[in-house]
Amino acid sequence: MRLASVPPENFIPATFGRLSPETPVLAGDSSAATAALREMVWIDIEAPTHAEEDLIERALGFGIPTREDMQEIEPSSRIYVEDGVLYLTAQVLASPDMKQLMIGPVTFMVQPARLVTVHYHRPGSFAFFADWAARHDTPCSTGIATLLGLMEAMVDRLADILENEARQLDDLSRTIFDSRKAASDALSGVVTRIGAAEDRNGKINESLATIQRVLGYLSVPGAVAAKEALKGIDRDQLKSLIHDVRSLREVAAVQAEKVRFQLDATLGVINIRQSDIIKVFSVVAFVFLPPTLIASIYGMNFEHMPELAVKWGYPAALVMMVVSAVAPWMFFRWKKWL
Structure with missing residues (x-):
């Protein structure tokens, strides 16, 4: 686990910390690590150990959910407020390559002054957001502003993945209905490819559904328990994000129908052969x-x-x-x- 203290001149106006499994954060001075943690606006924690969780909890003054807590599917376990901290859990995609998609829970802990995220996989949208924020004048001075910026990066990444899936489905359609390919052995692996496409589309839709649930909670004016954490939220940005997620879910639903049609068509072509x-x-x-x-x-x-x-x-x-x-x-x- 590594504590990367980023100079303020590189991240304007916010300071970000990335905690990942490479180097132990406890190797150095724990008091210095505690002070650095308290100054950061966004703390991203990847696969922490119990000792590292204890250090972060002492430094920030609130609990970090365990991996088992993050994997619970009850709505009350995914969105709740405790000791003034808003806990939001969503399923976020990670794509080591465009052919393989991983999905895992990410918990967002929102305070007025900071955002803390914890996860046990490596979403590419998080690194992209940190790099993008380093090159732009990103208004991430509060926890909720950082959360919305991170959510926007996640939605953009999901849109890119959906576009890539659409191109792959077009290639599948050409393979299925091309008479020359259909007459050869090209259909032997098409069913496997369709199964993989359905799996990817299901993960995308699951991630979009949990993100939509989180954004829907943030848009409810009556969230009194989280009033302090949501103070200063950009309602226009939030509304735009909700609209984008709805649009992407419609695209995912259309692609799911296309996958089912391709499976039926492939089985039909195989039966004809x-x-x-x-x-x-x-x-x-x-x-x-x-x-x-x-x-x-x-x-x-x-x-x-x-x-x-x-x-x-x-x-x-x-x-x-x-x-x-x-x-x-x-x-x-x-x-x-x-």
Whole structure:
């Protein structure tokens, strides 16, 4: 766990701290770490140990939820106020690469003077927001202003992921409905790709739903218990964020329908391919059925079979077998069943 004390000139006007598992925060002077923590506007904690949680709780004067607390799904465990601190928990995506999405809970602890976030995975939107705030004159002097800025970065990241998912779904559609690819073995992995797309879209929708719940709570004027923590909130920015989240959820719902359609279409194409194979076998069996019948009749070798005694019997049987095989094949071609 690392305490990165960022010089104020790099973050205007706020000071940010990032706590991550690389280097222990307790390795140095704990009193200096405590003082540094109290001066920060945003403290981001990643995978803290029990000792590090104790240090942060002593420095800030309020409790840090455990990993088990953050994973509870009851609404009362995700949004509550305790000792003047507003606790908000949402499911946030982390994408080590665009092909793999991870989701995990993040708890936002909002005080009038600071924002504390704790999580056990590494959302890219957090690092992006810190870097973006370092390059811009970001009004993050309070906890609620920092929270809204961070929420905006999270929503922007989700929008980027949804756009990438839309492009991947378009590629899937081309693979499914391209006759040349459908005629090859390209469909063998399409169902797996559709399953992965459904999993990603479900995680995106889950993250958007929890963020919408958090923003909805912040927009309620009657949140008396959190009045101090929400003091000075930018209602216009909050309203814009809620509108963006609703729009993204509509996009996610449309993409979920598209994924279901692609699954049905893929299974339909696979069934058609299997039917084509079965049709070929059926036609072959039907074509060879009359010759087999003729050969079976003349293969019985009864004594009183006049054709067995004539010279033209064998050629006649061969001609009958060829004609009986060609005639059905020509009929199928005429009907365009082949």
